[in-house]
Amino acid sequence: MRRRADPPGARAADDLQQPTFIRRLERRDVPRLVRLLATSQPWLRLGYGTADWRRLLGGPLADRDAWVIAEVGRARGIAIVRRTFLAGGYLELLAIEEAARGSGLGARLLEHCENAVLACAPNFFVCVSDFNDGARRFYEGHGYVQVGRLDDLLIPGSAELLLRKTTGPRRDAPSTAGSAPRMSAPRGRGASSRRSTARLR
Numbered sequence: 001m002r003r004r005a006d007p008p009g010a011r012a013a014d015d016l017q018q019p020t021f022i023r024r025l026e027r028r029d030v031p032r033l034v035r036l037l038a039t040s041q042p043w044l045r046l047g048y049g050t051a052d053w054r055r056l057l058g059g060p061l062a063d064r065d066a067w068v069i070a071e072v073g074r075a076r077g078i079a080i081v082r083r084t085f086l087a088g089g090y091l092e093l094l095a096i097e098e099a100a101r102g103s104g105l106g107a108r109l110l111e112h113c114e115n116a117v118l119a120c121a122p123n124f125f126v127c128v129s130d131f132n133d134g135a136r137r138f139y140e141g142h143g144y145v146q147v148g149r150l151d152d153l154l155i156p157g158s159a160e161l162l163l164r165k166t167t168g169p170r171r172d173a174p175s176t177a178g179s180a181p182r183m184s185a186p187r188g189r190g191a192s193s194r195r196s197t198a199r200l201r
């Protein structure tokens with residue numbers, strides 16, 4: 001899981017020198033983070049257990065970036081970001097150790113992920129369970145807006161709310177001057193409007 005060719009022990013020494021430090025997930029973090037996640041809401045209620053977390057964190061994280069926030073060398077939170085999702089990225093997992101919640105670590109980790117994604121694409125998405133009031137407040141406070149509701153996605157009777165933070169549309173509006181195609185006035189549904197659509201392709 002170590003992505004850079006650091007000499008053995010170098011990253012651990014960095015962690016100890018800086019009180020709070022965001023770095024990539026490493027193999028040594030996995031047991032502690034599996035414990036954190038396997039004993040934490042909302043995932044207990046959603047039915048995720050130790051085996052699920054071992055499988056996720058222990059295997060290769062294709063097309064994803066995994067970050068931890070560490071204090072004095074210990075991982076106290078994790079974020080996993082899927083790099084491509086719609087016109088942006090998707091925050092697949094964000095969790096802070098229970099004893100450290102409410103002290104700003106979640107905000108730091110979220111901002112780190114946002115900066116990485118929004119530097120290259122205009123959207124960052126996350127799903128939050130409808131019953132997870134604390135996390136809903138947290139994301140709202142960071143400028144996320146609900147753009148969808150996925151009923152019964154993970155467990156019956158509960159919805160995942162799709163939230164979005166955006167810096168704007170991916171493309172500028174096409175110029176209307178010069179070569180823009182001419183549209184005929186709409187004449188109702190059916191064959192004639194299908195022909196208009198075809199002309200625009």
Ligand SMILES: CC(C)(COP(=O)(O)OP(=O)(O)OC[C@H]1O[C@@H](n2cnc3c(N)ncnc32)[C@H](O)[C@@H]1OP(=O)(O)O)[C@@H](O)C(=O)NCCC(=O)NCCS
Nearest residue numbers: 094095096101102103104105106107127128134135137138
């Ligand atoms: C949501 C979470 C990542 C926020 O990280 P954090 O370090 O606790 O948050 P911060 O200290 O940066 O910000 C505090 C804000 O987070 C929210 N919050 C959510 N759960 C909280 C908790 N257990 N304790 C304190 N704040 C919490 C509150 O809105 C709080 O703001 P407020 O004090 O004005 O109400 C973290 O609480 C957590 O891991 N929760 C459980 C897992 C989870 O729900 N993850 C998100 C799944 S989509």
